Structure formats: C-alpha cells, structure tokens
Amino acid sequence: MSDQYTFKVINETDLAITELWVSLDDEDWAEFELGESGIPSGETVTIAWAEYTNDSPCEWYICATFEDESESDSAIFNFCEEPALVFS
Numbered sequence: 147m148s149d150q151y152t153f154k155v156i157n158e159t160d161l162a163i164t165e166l167w168v169s170l171d172d173e174d175w176a177e178f179e180l181g182e183s184g185i186p187s188g189e190t191v192t193i194a195w196a197e198y199t200n201d202s203p204c205e206w207y208i209c210a211t212f213e214d215e216s217e218s219d220s221a222i223f224n225f226c227e228e229p230a231l232v233f234s
Contacts, residue, residue, distance in 0.1 A: 151195045153225055157185045158234035165211035166193070172207045172220055184213070190230075 157163050163185040166178040178193055185191050204226035210218045210233055223231055 150197065151200065151225070152192050153195075154190055154192050154230040155185055156190045156230055156232045157187055158232055159212065160187055161212040161214055161216075162186045163210045163233060164213050167209050167211070167220075169207040169220070170203065195225075 155163070155166065162183070164180070165184070166180055167175045168178070169175045180191075180193075204224050205222050206225060207220045208223045208231065209220040212218075218233060
C-alpha cells in the first residue's frame with residue numbers, strides 16, 4: 147500500500163495549464179511537476195503530492211499558470227475533502 151496522496155486536476159479552460167502552484171500561506175509557493183505538455187485543455191490528470199507533505203494541513207492555496215502566461219487567482223482548496231480541482 148502506498149502512502150502517496152493524489153488529487154485530480156480537470157482543465158475545462160481553452161488553454162493548457164503549464165504550471166500548478168501550491169502554498170500554505172499564499173506567500174511561499176511550490177510547483178508541481180507537470181511535464182512538458184502540462185495539462186491540455188479538456189484533460190484530467192492525477193497529480194501526486196511529494197511524500198514530505200504527508201503530515202501537512204488539508205487546506206492549501208493553489209493557482210495555475212496557463213500557456214499564454216496568464217494566471218488564475220489563488221484559492222484555498224481542501225485536499226482532504228475535495229477529490230478533484232476544476233479550472234474553468
């Protein structure tokens with residue numbers, strides 16, 4: 147059995163998500179590795195948390211950067227309760 151925690155990201159925008167960022171305090175941000183293609187428009191991907199976050203709180207700020215370099219607003223997301231994060 148794996149102790150790795152995952153969540154789904156659903157991209158309902160017209161642009162690919164090229165970067166996905168999380169923060170506990172909305173100031174210090176860490177980036178998820180999305181690979182070269184990022185998250186294409188219309189796609190759903192499963193992303194794994196790094197093992198060092200296993201004892202972290204449930205609520206994190208999250209934001210995305212898109213292929214045109216625009217950014218979503220940061221929002222608090224409860225990763226313990228919500229199985230999927232939708233960008234629309």
